[in-house]
Amino acid sequence: MSLDERKKNILKAVVDDYISTAEPVGSKSLVSKYHFNVSPATVRNEMAALEEQGYLEQPHTSSGRVPSDKGYRAYVDSLLKVDDLTQAECDNIRKIMKGSIDELSGLIRQASIALSDKTGYASLALSPKLSQSHLKQIKILMIEPGRALVVVVLSAGVVKDRLVRVPNILDASQLVQIASALEEGLSGMTLDDITLVTVATAARHAQLPDNLLNQVMYEAYVSIKQADNLELYADGAQNLLSYPEFQDVHKAKDYLDILARDGLIAGYLSEMKDESEAGQDMPELDEQVIREAQERKPLSYVVRIGQEIMMEELKDCSFITTTYKMGDIVAGRIGVIGPRRMAYGKVISNISFVKQTLNEQIRRLASSEDRMEATRQ
Amino acid sequence: MSLDERKKNILKAVVDDYISTAEPVGSKSLVSKYHFNVSPATVRNEMAALEEQGYLEQPHTSSGRVPSDKGYRAYVDSLLKVDDLTQAECDNIRKIMKGSIDELSGLIRQASIALSDKTGYASLALSPKLSQSHLKQIKILMIEPGRALVVVVLSAGVVKDRLVRVPNILDASQLVQIASALEEGLSGMTLDDITLVTVATAARHAQLPDNLLNQVMYEAYVSIKQADNLELYADGAQNLLSYPEFQDVHKAKDYLDILARDGLIAGYLSEMKDESEAGQDMPELDEQVIREAQERKPLSYVVRIGQEIMMEELKDCSFITTTYKMGDIVAGRIGVIGPRRMAYGKVISNISFVKQTLNEQIRRLASSEDRMEATRQ
DNA sequence: TTTAGCACTCTAAACCCAAGAGTGCTAATC
């Protein structure tokens, strides 16, 4: 089950052609467009063999061939040559992403916009997972009697806040007292490790009657936990309606409906294994293809093709994602979703550059933070 | 150019029928479905007259009739009977909107979701316009050297905040000093009245060297101004793809593209005149129709039909919006956008109830606030 | 192993046709 050089060339040509035309590709047009030095009949035989091995499919008996999931997989893993972006393209992306320089969610938002803009497909971006960040500060600011603002500062330099109700009789200084007790007892812990019990224990040092403490303590707990809520940014979902695979409105609607379910997509993204998986899960690929894939520099992105996405409504789509970092830990994911016959090379080079730019910006955002951390250790 | 009783009945029947079937309606099917006591021929004559007067249109010479913008307009203004929601429907909406009780943007978000859910169309909701609210408090919280959180509290009980950079050498107490100077100088002013000059004047009382002050002062100014940023929430845009008028994918894409332009839509919504306009702008409507419209209880919603929306891409849509209040002032808008042949009655009753529920929730949210205001005056 | 040749398949577009729903008009009727 191995692919010789000619089969590879043919497979690549078929995928390239189908990506650009969306029409099943036949042997004759293939030789004329890509000037192979063989006759259509030979190509025909090779294509029949590729179909036999599962790389190509025939929509109906007497039509040209179309790549299968497996065909795209081989294309992406070993046939595709990813070019770097031109200087102009890089500058353009940097320009789009230059906007809100002071806020993390703004950066992520812009990364998503840049991706959908530059690729012409749909983009997704997930806010960072903060469950492993540790709490650095917690402040409670009196807004008016009965209402307060809980501000949670995390190690990654992220600040979250939330408006809460507190007992009317508490005054500002009591709130400050509670906040310092909580900060004292909780700072340094990761969000995951903070529980209602640890919060309660910390709060007890505030030396206030339980009945006053309880409500504030609970609200603080919720505020802390809520700091880890995942947010999903999506842009350009409607872009895919331009492509022939979505000419059927019902299909388009199913697809849009799925993408509108933020929670579902956020969950899917957040549960993806990280990039090391690329190249695995494909026992049927021949050894040479795998070896070649491994010889390249390690992939920094994950590609899911068609059925690999495991969602019926997206079976005609492909999905390319990568991660971004905060400090040294993988924080969140950005990605592009497009038709299965998407321009993989273009998307990969764009997503790689956006990832890189986003990482830089996050580093800069947290730079004062980093300096502090460095001096402390 | 007046409509007698029979013409009205026929017009209403045509609109009702077209709304439910999306098929041009003919004289014969009309008499059989709505048992008029006249023959199809008579109805035919009346329909010809209605077409003559511009209430109906014929897609092609030998087909049934379809309502024109003017036809829908007359239907909405004087023929439509809006029923209240059933108890169950009310309960259901309340349930959807019960979620985030502590935060304004959450309430608005949920109102939008409730609307698209209940109507099956697309919904829009605009965050409140706060330019007439006055500033009550401004706090600056030190996060770490060089970074601070500016918290702005407005009269309406709204709290906004923003992370900013400040000179590294400023310590927490200096920031507090600046904040109190600003609060002293600015509280009670409306957002609209606050300018860079007023902020600078206020800041000068902080008794700190100008070079330190300037950056903080500027960031505070931006934070205050930014509190008035309009946010748009939209849900269910893809719902419209279910309807036959959007079977053409290109049309669907144009429509989705427009809705994806948040800024455009937010601008459009925020510039709408308030509800008093309903019933105007229709010089061609006969006097009786107008008189009847005026006899009803004043409309609390605005309907824009087809071309009235003034956006080419939405010419096959209609738009129903209403406002919600914070305290006594009109604050923002919520609305539903659907096909021109939308179920106007159903949408109006739903939007009215959502408006009412939202107003109640906002009142409750600000209740502690209100109490304070009341005692002060 | 490659390829020319050929019969075969299948789609998509073009075309025609008939059915059906609806219209407008006229003349008869209430």
Next chain:
DNA sequence: GATTAGCACTCTTGGGTTTAGAGTGCTAAA
């Protein structure tokens, strides 16, 4: 004078047929 039955006419829609064209698989020769 308003209503309606009757009728000829229009236009869309759906089904069926036909044809051109692109592509295939197979065989036999190079």
